[in-house]
Amino acid sequence: MTFDSLFPEVHDLVSGLWENPELGYGERRTARVVEEYLARHGTGLAIEHFSTTGLKVSLPSAAPEDPTRRRIAVVAELDAVISSAHPDADPATGAVHACGHHTQVGIALAVFAHLMATDSWKQADVDLSFVFVPAEEFVDLAHRAELRESGDITWFGGKPEAMMLGVFDDLDAAVCLHAIGGLQVEPTIEIDCDLAGFLYKTVEFEGVAAHAGLDPFSGTNAYAMATLFTTALGLGRQQLREDVLVRMNPVIPSTEMTTNVVPHRAVVGTDVRSTDVDYLGEVAARVDRAAQGCAAALGGTAHITTEMGYLPFVQDRTMSGAFRDAFAHDEHITRLLEDRGAIAAAGDAGDLSFMMPTVQLSYGGFDGTIHGKDFRMVDPEHVLIAVPRLLERALLTMGRHLPRPLPHRSFSDYVAALAEIAPVPVEVVDAPAPMPSARTQEDR
CATH class of the missing domain: 3.40.630.10 (Zn peptidases)
Known part of the structure; x- marks a missing residue:
């Protein structure tokens, strides 16, 4: 054969x-x-x-x-x-x-x-x-x-x-x-x-629902927190090392939003990648700080879950x-x-x-x-x-x-x-x- x-x-x-x-x-x-x-x-x-x-x-x-x-x-x-x-x-x-x-x-x-x-x-x-x-x-x-x-x-x-x-x-x-x-x-x-390793972060932003037309003033927009967070990740890339291949790809996996309700909840998932395990932990801590800060800036809260992805492959x-x-x-x-x-x-x-x-x-x-x-x-x-x-x-x-x-x-x-x-x-x-x-x- x-x-x-x-x-x-x-x-x-x-x-x-x-x-x-x-x-x-x-x-x-x-x-x-x-x-x-x-x-x-x-x-x-x-x-x-x-x-x-x-x-x-x-x-x-x-x-x-x-x-x-x-x-x-x-x-x-x-x-x-x-x-x-x-x-x-x-x-x-x-x-x-x-x-x-x-x-x-x-x-x-x-x-x-x-x-x-x-x-x-x-x-x-x-x-x-x-x-x-x-x-x-x-x-x-x-x-x-x-x-x-x-x-x-x-x-x-x-x-x-x-x-x-x-x-x-x-x-x-x-x-x-x-x-x-x-x-x-x-x-x-x-x-x-060789390949990078990564963590997976799930950030649930929590706000307050309200009528988006009649009374948006009583609401706290969780989607706005998510938008600010993804913007913060983009702006923060300038401070990340280039030699260890740091990558992040934030996505919104699902949504319950409608246009007439200020969204009370928005979820962002993102990987955090690097070929350096120690630096991976440092970047992950920055991501957490960005999530908490963006939520606080708009009057909401951020609940963060971290799932281990994979280790770098040498x-x-x-x-x-x-x-x-x-x-x-x-x-x-x-x-x-x-x-x-x-x-x-x-x-x-x-x-x-x-x-x-x-x-x-x-x-x-x-x-x-x-x-x-x-x-x-x-x-x-x-x-x-x-x-x-x-x-x-x-x-x-x-x-x-x-x-x-x-x-x-x-x-x-x-x-x-x-x-x-x-x-x-x-x-x-x-x-x-x-x-x-x-x-x-x-x-x-």
Whole structure:
């Protein structure tokens, strides 16, 4: 079997995911399609289910007697983003794969099928698992809050949820995937592109309702406070450092306003991003001061809720060596990007990278802007044949590219680190201490 022969089936699967996008923690059709593919190409392998829609499958070890052998996860994301301006967005939810997650799934499944059909996993110097994770996009937050309230989830992000559930406990390192937006002039991959981290602030401005025509003098306009607040954020950008990629994008997620009533309530949500965790906390404090000050200036109050988003993602440069070697021997992919540094996009790969060495392989083959109305795959042969072929080549030699010693932190370490930055879910704070992992730091 070749990747070319797998292409028709994988392309059909990816096209079906594009036509049926689903939001985080609700990717039920997507999960079913993935499970059916894994069962079809991985006869006899156990498929582990976690969270609402997550899936994990582990290939056997080629050297189970070797205690030093490492296990690597290939991680793909199941969910779509909300971008209702896209012509292919679901009209009911606004969901669309303008993030390219559908192709992550296709690439991971193509590699899985090829490894199984050719037995090439037996030549790998690491053991391999495939993890399909829900809810990477930090969207649809009201629904996720409901899921948390009902006890279905604890974390808004799918990887932190999987980390809490122990999905990564038997894994030593991770390889993530992501699309590159913008039309590339030649077949392209990218490595070593770091990502920002972020917090999410919800500010509820509270005023006093009154008849807007007859007696506006008795009212206190919450929407005016929200307007002043977003203006303050814009004016305050001049005082923010440029070297750590600070970003804020305030939005008004919902409104109850009518023109004949002075609005008593207005909600603004905004992310606060930076590649520097310490500076992220400083900027977040400025945002809080701006919200309280704008509310006070107009005679109202501001109620602020802070939700931890994701940690910054610093890719493991040692693991990237496997992709450099694979690229050097590739006849089809002609361009390697490895010098972009960091960008202000964020992902929960950053949280995973806190616990274990993590790298992300990005790939071209698209046109348009990531998350934009024009994003689409234009080179399916590159995305679904050439990239899986290169990824498999890199995975087979990943063991020799792992850092020495192999760093690892526990989930408890992760929670403690987050608590220094923002509130963590109360369900985590109240949970009993976890049992020590059978795999100690010395084992690694």
